[in-house]
Every structure is written in structure tokens, then in C-alpha cells.
Amino acid sequence: MSAAGGSRPPALLAGVGIAVVALLGLPLVYLVVRAVEGDAWDVLLSENLAHLIWDTGVLVVVVTATGLALGVPLAWLVVRTDLPGRTVWATLAALPLVIPSYVAALVLLAAFGPRGLLQKLLEPLGVDRVPEIYGLLGAWLALTLSTYPFVFLLAASALRSLDPALEEAARGLGRSPLETFRRVTLPVLRPALGAGALLVALYVLSDFGAVSLMQYDSLTRAIFLQYRSLFDRAPAAVLSLVLVALSGLILVLELRMRGRALARYGRAGTGVARRPRVVALGGWRWPALGFCSLAVGLGLVVPIAVLCYWAVRAFTRVEPVDWSWGPVAGSVGVSLVAAAVTVAATLPIAILAVRFPRGWTLALERLSYAGNALPGIVIALSLVFFAANYATPIYQTTALLVFAYVVRFFPQALAGSHSALVRVSPRLEEAARGLGRRPVSVFARITAPLLAPGLLTGAALVFLSTMKELPATLLLRPIGFETLATEIWKYTAVAAYSRAALPALVLIAVSAPIVYLLGVRSGSEVETPG
Amino acid sequence: MRFGVLALLALALAACGGDGGGSGDGTLTIYSGREEELVGPLIEKFEQASGTNVEVRYGDSAELAATIAEEGDNSPADVFFAQDPGSLGAVEERGQLAPLDESVLERVPERFRSADGRWVGTSGRVRVIAYNTEELSENEVPDSVLDLTDPKWKGKIGFPPTNASFQAFVTAMRLSAGDEKTRQWLEGIKANDPKLYERNTPVVEAVAAGEILLGLVNHYYLYLVKEENPDAAVANHYLNADDPGALVSVAGAGILDSADSKEEAADFIDYLLSEEGQQFYVDQAEEAEYPLIDGIEPKEGLPPLDSIPGPQLDLTRFGTELERTLELLNEVGFTT
Numbered sequence: 001m002s003a004a005g006g007s008r009p010p011a012l013l014a015g016v017g018i019a020v021v022a023l024l025g026l027p028l029v030y031l032v033v034r035a036v037e038g039d040a041w042d043v044l045l046s047e048n049l050a051h052l053i054w055d056t057g058v059l060v061v062v063v064t065a066t067g068l069a070l071g072v073p074l075a076w077l078v079v080r081t082d083l084p085g086r087t088v089w090a091t092l093a094a095l096p097l098v099i100p101s102y103v104a105a106l107v108l109l110a111a112f113g114p115r116g117l118l119q120k121l122l123e124p125l126g127v128d129r130v131p132e133i134y135g136l137l138g139a140w141l142a143l144t145l146s147t148y149p150f151v152f153l154l155a156a157s158a159l160r161s162l163d164p165a166l167e168e169a170a171r172g173l174g175r176s177p178l179e180t181f182r183r184v185t186l187p188v189l190r191p192a193l194g195a196g197a198l199l200v201a202l203y204v205l206s207d208f209g210a211v212s213l214m215q216y217d218s219l220t221r222a223i224f225l226q227y228r229s230l231f232d233r234a235p236a237a238v239l240s241l242v243l244v245a246l247s248g249l250i251l252v253l254e255l256r257m258r259g260r261a262l263a264r265y266g267r268a269g270t271g272v273a274r275r276p277r278v279v280a281l282g283g284w285r286w287p288a289l290g291f292c293s294l295a296v297g298l299g300l301v302v303p304i305a306v307l308c309y310w311a312v313r314a315f316t317r318v319e320p321v322d323w324s325w326g327p328v329a330g331s332v333g334v335s336l337v338a339a340a341v342t343v344a345a346t347l348p349i350a351i352l353a354v355r356f357p358r359g360w361t362l363a364l365e366r367l368s369y370a371g372n373a374l375p376g377i378v379i380a381l382s383l384v385f386f387a388a389n390y391a392t393p394i395y396q397t398t399a400l401l402v403f404a405y406v407v408r409f410f411p412q413a414l415a416g417s418h419s420a421l422v423r424v425s426p427r428l429e430e431a432a433r434g435l436g437r438r439p440v441s442v443f444a445r446i447t448a449p450l451l452a453p454g455l456l457t458g459a460a461l462v463f464l465s466t467m468k469e470l471p472a473t474l475l476l477r478p479i480g481f482e483t484l485a486t487e488i489w490k491y492t493a494v495a496a497y498s499r500a501a502l503p504a505l506v507l508i509a510v511s512a513p514i515v516y517l518l519g520v521r522s523g524s525e526v527e528t529p530g
Numbered sequence: 531m532r533f534g535v536l537a538l539l540a541l542a543l544a545a546c547g548g549d550g551g552g553s554g555d556g557t558l559t560i561y562s563g564r565e566e567e568l569v570g571p572l573i574e575k576f577e578q579a580s581g582t583n584v585e586v587r588y589g590d591s592a593e594l595a596a597t598i599a600e601e602g603d604n605s606p607a608d609v610f611f612a613q614d615p616g617s618l619g620a621v622e623e624r625g626q627l628a629p630l631d632e633s634v635l636e637r638v639p640e641r642f643r644s645a646d647g648r649w650v651g652t653s654g655r656v657r658v659i660a661y662n663t664e665e666l667s668e669n670e671v672p673d674s675v676l677d678l679t680d681p682k683w684k685g686k687i688g689f690p691p692t693n694a695s696f697q698a699f700v701t702a703m704r705l706s707a708g709d710e711k712t713r714q715w716l717e718g719i720k721a722n723d724p725k726l727y728e729r730n731t732p733v734v735e736a737v738a739a740g741e742i743l744l745g746l747v748n749h750y751y752l753y754l755v756k757e758e759n760p761d762a763a764v765a766n767h768y769l770n771a772d773d774p775g776a777l778v779s780v781a782g783a784g785i786l787d788s789a790d791s792k793e794e795a796a797d798f799i800d801y802l803l804s805e806e807g808q809q810f811y812v813d814q815a816e817e818a819e820y821p822l823i824d825g826i827e828p829k830e831g832l833p834p835l836d837s838i839p840g841p842q843l844d845l846t847r848f849g850t851e852l853e854r855t856l857e858l859l860n861e862v863g864f865t866t
Contacts, residue, residue, distance in 0.1 A: 048860075109732075113739070113741065114739075114741045115736075115739035115740050115741045116739075129741070134725075212728045213728055213732075215726055215727070215728065221692075225692050225865070227592055227593060227596055228590070228592040228593075228692070228694065229592070229616070229692065229694055229697055229852065229856065230852065230853070230856070231592060231595055231596065231599075231616065231617070231620035233596060233599065313758075313759075377593060381596055381597065381600050384597050384600040384601060385600040385601075388600065388601040388602070388604045388605070389601075389602060389604055392604060395604075395606075396606065471593075474588070474589045474590075474593070475589060475593065475594075475597055479559070479585040479586065479587050480585065490565070490566050490567060490588070491567065493565045493567070494565050494567040494568060494731075494754050494816065495731040495734075495735065495751075495754045495755055495758050496567060496754070496757070496758055497758060498758060
């Protein structure tokens with residue numbers, strides 16, 4: 001990694017960056033081919049489209065807003081305060097990300113459906129049915145709970161790397177704590193919050209599981225219906241391109257809002273990284289714990305409780321519960337590889353955008369987000385098309401499957417890499433080079449340790465998303481390769497919830513230590529000086 | 531810490547190492563839109579009986595049909611085993627299915643196979659009304675779907691308007707009772723404030739929970755829900771034999787034109803329609819579909835198939851008729 005802010009990016013770096021974005025663009029190429037070939041542009045004129053776009057937009061806005069409202073305070077509480085048990089909260093609050101949205105929706109329906117478990121609990125009180133949660137309410141709830149960890153993890157990572165000197169200066173100048181937060185902390189967090197909000201918004205655009213079970217009309221659902229009932233790939237492609245256009249709009253909006261955020265907040269000083277002052281919550285501890293319990297309760301405890309309720313049913317059966325570790329190894333293995341490869345693939349793009357900011361490098365970075373709003377099935381079919389016809393040897397291999405995950409989850413890792421690089425001042429590297437260190441040694445001793453928390457946050461996001469990925473896994477996996485997500489699907493497809501509960505619980509349990517290792521522990525570790 | 535991450539990665543690479551091999555010689559590759567939990571044992575029986583090595587890719591029927599379309603001539607699939615005539619018809623229409631042997635085709639009544647002889651029904655399913663057994667006795671349940679527009683069912687009916695089998699049911703009604711009558715019926719149902727669901731199983735579960743009292747579904751979902759929860763308060767009511775809603779449809783299979791293992795593929799379809807293969811639907815607890823060949827009686831408690839003639843319709847026509855059905859559902863406001 002060469003430094004020097006104003007110079008032109010090295011040709012090799014530029015070449016690799018462009019190649020990565022070109023590969024990420026394959027689904028878009030596929031969609032254009034299908035749309036042009038099928039000539040189904042009249043879909044754009046149907047009056048339903050406006051209605052679908054509106055409904056999709058409403059869902060994106062409410063889920064993103066709630067995600068921020070949940071994620072930011074949670075991050076602040078676990079990083080900056082003396083909240084009791086904060087490492088535990090930090091791990092628990094990130095875990096809902098691993099619950100597939102269709103499972104989240106299933107569980108919410110089982111718990112809060114008109115005649116769900118809640119109603120059963122309330123029946124002695126004469127409650128015959130509880131109000132409907134189908135529609136916007138259910139979709140909002142299910143999606144918020146499965147996406148707020150994006151904001152939470154990125155905000156927590158940014159807060160950990162925050163230079164305490166900034167806040168201390170503001171306090172020294174007589175600003176109140178609240179004002180310091182608003183005028184100093186929040187602006188510094190803005191890139192991380194923007195990136196988190198972006199991931200939430202793109203996820204909502206691409207999600208099918210929650211909106212279908214909750215019967216909410218979104219564009220993605222319309223795309224699935226084209227495939228499922230009409231077997232027509234052309235209108236589905238046109239609708240997918242509308243989704244891409246919508247995500248383009250969101251990307252531009254986010255860039256606008258980020259505004260000045262491109263200015264450097266890198267630590268100006270030398271290696272005097274230290275823990276920022278811990279805020280004593282005092283009497284506020286109880287409402288703070290209440291807030292954490294609400295988020296973790298709805299996002300994690302309710303799903304786990306319902307899953308346990310189902311699992312118990314399976315174990316009280318006469319027939320034995322068959323269990324194999326194959327899917328666990330498959331899920332964890334492929335997800336770790338996907339996380340590592342994705343983070344590595346984001347580095348050239350992030351370095352270009354952060355170290356050599358100019359029109360085309362920033363455009364390249366934005367372009368790498370373009371396909372992220374596409375539903376998994378669209379990305380899967382595009383890769384089926386390219387691989388089966390032009391790269392037959394890798395078709396239906398784990399290599400292609402990992403590639404599909406990279407394409408789907410690239411922005412999640414990019415968010416981590418980007419914010420990590422922003423915080424590493426090139427001057428530090430220059431100084432080390434000036435002291436006679438070779439570039440490799442500079443990278444290993446200076447750059448990598450400073451980058452680590454951001455990169456690991458990105459890796460954690462990709463890992464969790466891959467653990468639960470279903471549509472691309474189903475179509476692209478080698479035959480016989482099983483993951484926990486495909487196991488869950490196998491059973492939910494035949495309404496065997498009791499047997500689906502076990503792999504779902506294992507999915508959560510296996511992810512917990514890895515979230516802790518990647519997202520929580522690594523972040524706090526780097527704060528210790530040395 | 532750094533060591534921890536490296537160790538995890540090494541573990542991961544080790545776990546990913548063993549890839550399943552592709553389709554080699556003599557290996558039969560099946561793309562199955564039918565669920566592993568239901569047909570997995572059947573496919574295993576075939577493997578044992580024939581000694582053929584079988585690989586199965588499970589997925590959603592329509593998604594697999596789209597996959598086969600994208601793969602084109604390079605499709606690794608030899609057999610497409612699908613949930614509905616629609617998915618099979620879509621692959622057939624693209625010219626990707628090979629003609630089946632006449633001796634296999636003729637074991638199944640004509641209306642349960644493709645007119646071109648390129649796919650064949652392997653098991654049958656019947657449209658029924660699932661009802662809540664705590665709130666209703668069977669004689670209170672209408673014998674005709676036409677009676678569901680009665681205001682007394684307001685807010686008590688549920689169905690999955692975007693589901694292929696419901697749409698096929700509406701197509702059947704259109705073809706037997708006419709577009710205008712079907713529209714009036716849909717509007718009448720709409721006025722009755724029905725609850726809409728994504729798929730058939732949630733409808734049956736909602737009936738069992740008492741969320742709704744009547745559900746328009748295929749008969750065999752009841753057995754899945756009962757398997758999960760034997761106490762579920764739900765049962766099937768079969769419609770009048772001549773009811774426009776009493777559609778009998780099929781799951782089926784076809785051989786890919788590009789198949790490498792055509793012989794094994796033909797053996798598999800032959801097995802599916804053999805006595806042993808059809809007896810499976812009678813013996814297997816969760817799998818309550820109708821056997822289609824002569825001489826095998828359905829599972830106990832199922833009325834014989836010839837007592838439910840339903841609208842006598844050529845299922846191959848359903849593919850081309852679907853667009854009009856969707857337009858109608860859209861106009862009435864059930865789908866967007």
C-alpha cells in the first residue's frame with residue numbers, strides 16, 4: 001500500500017479495483033441482456049408499478065429510521081458507558097443479524113399472530129385474538145429486527161476508534177455533554193451511520209422472506225411472482241432494474257448527506273490511542289438496561305423462545321431427531337471463507353476511494369454497491385447463466401458459491417474497510433517509512449493493526465449474512481453441500497417447524513462466539529495502547 | 531487474536547475442501563422442486579432398486595425451471611421433477627424436454643400428462659376446503675366454492691392468491707364456468723373480506739389456529755400440518771364432483787433433452803410410475819398425494835380419484851391460460 005495523498009493511484013491497484021467492480025457488475029449485465037432480449041418494457045407503464053415503488057419506499061424509510069434509532073444508542077451504551085454486562089450486550093445485540101428474515105417473520109407470526117402464542121397466554125384474560133400484524137407493521141418489525149445490527153456494529157466500531165481528544169476538547173471549551181455528542185461525536189460517526197443506514201436500506205430493498213410472509217407488497221415480491229407464476233424472466237429483469245435504479249437513488253442521497261464526512265477524522269497524533277472516558281450512567285442505568293432488553297428481547301429472545309417451543313415438540317416425539325454436523329461445518333466454513341475473500345476484495349476499492357479520492361475512484365466505490373439491492377434469486381440466476389455457459393468448470397462448485405456471496409455482501413465488508421481506512425492517517429505510514437521501515441513492515445506494524453477493527457467488523461457482517469443466505473446457496477451449491485440455512489428451509493418448506501427449530505438454534509449458537517471474536521473482542525482489544 | 535482468526539480460517543478451508551463431484555457417467559442428476567422431506571425416501575428406494583447413483587438438487591419448482599432455462603444445453607440436470615404442470619410446461623415450451631416413452635405415458639390418464647408427451651404426472655392433488663373442526667362440523671362446510679360468497683363467511687375465508695396452485699384453480703374455474711362467472715365469484719369473495727396468505731401451509735395452519743374457519747387449498751397440506759401437530763383442529767372437506775373448483779392437478783416429471791444419462795432418467799420415470807413407486811404415496815405418512823396409475827388405491831380416508839372428476843381439463847392448456855387468470859386476479863385486486 002503506497003501512501004502519498006495527492007499522487008495518481010498505482011496502475012496495478014487501479015486495474016484490480018476496476019476488475020473487481022466489473023465482476024460485481026455481472027448481475028447488472030445479465031439483467032440488461034434479459035430485459036432487452038425479452039422486450040418487456042411495458043411493465044414500466046403499468047399503474048401498479050408506482051404503487052409498488054411507493055410501498056417499497058415507505059418500508060425502506062421506516063425500517064432505516066428505526067434501525068438508526070435502535071442501533072446508535074445501543075452502540076453508544078455498550079462502547080462508552082459503564083452499562084453492566086456490556087460485552088455480553090454487545091454480542092447479543094449483534095446476533096439478530098444471523099436470523100434469516102423469513103425465520104424472523106415466521107417466529108413473529110407464531111408469537112404475535114392473531115391466534116399466536118401471545119394470544120394463548122392472554123386467553124385466560126378473555127383475549128380471543130390479538131390485532132393483525134400482517135402488512136406494513138409485520139414487515140417493519142421483522143426487517144427492523146434483522147437489520148438494526150448493521151447500524152449497531154458499524155457505529156460501535158466507529159465509536160471505539162474515535163479519538164477521545166476531539167470530545168475532550170469540546171468539553172474543555174465548556175460544551176455540555178449533550179452538545180458535545182451532537183456537535184462532535186455525531187458528525188464523526190456520520191460516515192459509519194451513513195454506511196449502516198445504506199446497508200439497512202439495501203437489505204430492505206432486496207428482502208423477500210419477510211415481505212412475503214407478512215403479505216406486504218414490495219418490488220421484490222413482484223419480481224418473485226414473475227418468476228414463480230409466469231416463468232417469465234424478462235419482466236422480472238425489468239423490475240429488477242427498477243430496483244437497481246431505486247438503490248442508485250439511495251446511494252446518491254447517502255453521498256449527499258455524508259457531505260463533509262470525506263474530510264479526515266484520522267488521529268492526528270502518534271500512537272497515543274487510549275480509551276475514551278467511560279460515561280457513568282448512574283441512575284440512568286435502569287432505563288438503559290430496559291432499552292437494551294427491549295431490542296435484544298424482541299430481536300433475539302422472542303425468536304429463541306419460539307424456536308425452543310418448537311424444538312421441544314420435536315424432542316417429545318416418538319421418532320428420533322436426526323442430527324448431523326455436516327451442515328454446521330458447511331455453514332461455518334463457507335461463511336468464514338466468504339468473509340475473508342470479501343474483505344480482501346474490498347481493499348483495493350476502499351484504498352482507491354480513501355487514499356486517492358477523485359471522481360472515478362469514488363464512482364467506482366459507489367458502483368460496487370449497485371447490485372446489492374437485488375434479491376438473492378436474481379444474483380443467483382445471473383451467475384447460473386454466466387457460469388453454466390461461460391465458466392462450466394466452476395459451475396456448482398464452492399468457488400462459485402463463495403463468489404456469489406462476495407457479490408451479494410460486498411458493500412457490508414466495504415463499509416468496514418472504508419471506515420477503517422479513513423481512520424488511518426497516511427502520515428503515520430510516511431513517518432514509519434521515513435524511519436527506514438520497508439513498506440511490508442510498515443503495513444504489518446502500523447497499517448494492519450489500525451485497520452483491524454474495521455476490517456473485522458466488515459468480516460463479521462459478511463460472515464453473519466452468509467450464514468443465513470438461502471436463495472443463491474440453493475441454486476449454486478455443489479449437490480450434497482448442506483448449510484444450516486438449507487436445513488432450515490428443508491423443514492420449513494413442509495411446515496415441520498419443530499425440526500426446523502434445531503438448525504435455527506444451532507445457527508444462532510454457532511454464530512455467537514464468532515460475533516464475539518470478530519465484532520466485539522477485536523474492537524475493544526485495539527484500544528489498549530501498544 | 532490474530533492467531534484466532536487464522537485458525538478459524540484454516541478450519542474453514544478444511545471444511546470447504548471436500549466438494550461433491552459433478553455428474554459423471556451413469557450418475558443421474560435430478561432437479562427436484564418437490565421437497566426432500568417428501569420425496570427423498572422415494573428417490574432412495576429407486577437408488578436401491580436400480581443401483582443407479584443419484585444426485586438431487588432440491589429447490590423451488592419455478593426457480594429450478596428458471597435455472598434450467600439459464601443453463602440451456604449445459605444443464606447438468608437429467609430429470610426435472612416438479613411440483614406443478616406450470617413449471618414443467620415452462621421448460622417444455624423452451625424445447626428443453628425430450629419425448630417420453632409411450633409405454634410410460636399411457637399408464638397415466640391423458641389429462642394428467644403433457645399433450646406433447648414430454649412430461650407426465652406422477653401423483654395427484656385435489657382442491658378442497660380445509661375447515662376448523664372446533665368451530666364447524668363437516669356438514670356446515672359448503673359443498674361448492676360458489677357458496678363461499680355467502681356473507682356468513684365474511685372475514686372467515688383464507689387462501690394464497692399468489693400461489694401457483696390457487697391460480698390453477700382459478701384457471702380451472704374460468705375454463706369450466708367462464709370468465710364472467712369467475713369474475714363475479716372473485717368479486718363476491720373479495721366483498722367477503724378474505725385473509726390472504728403466501729402459501730398453502732400457512733392457510734391450513736391459520737384454519738387450525740382458528741384465525742380463519744375455511745381455507746382454499748390442496749388436500750395434502752393437511753397431512754403435513756397434522757404430522758407436525760397431530761392435534762391441529764383442521765380437516766378437509768371435498769367439493770361436489772361437478773364443482774368448478776374441484777380441480778385435480780399433478781406433480782410430474784420430464785427428461786431434459788440435453789441429459790447425459792437419458793437411460794437412467796427413463797428408468798427413474800419408469801420407477802415413479804411403477805407399482806412400487808406409486809405405492810409410496812399410500813404408505814408414506816406425510817406424503818398423501820394420489821397415486822395415478824390403475825390398480826393402486828389412495829391412502830385410507832381419501833375419496834377415490836374417479837369420484838372427483840372435477841372440471842375435465844387439459845392441464846397443458848393452463849400455461850397459456852395463466853396470463854388471463856393473473857389479469858383477472860389483478861383486476862379484482864387480489865394481486866399486484
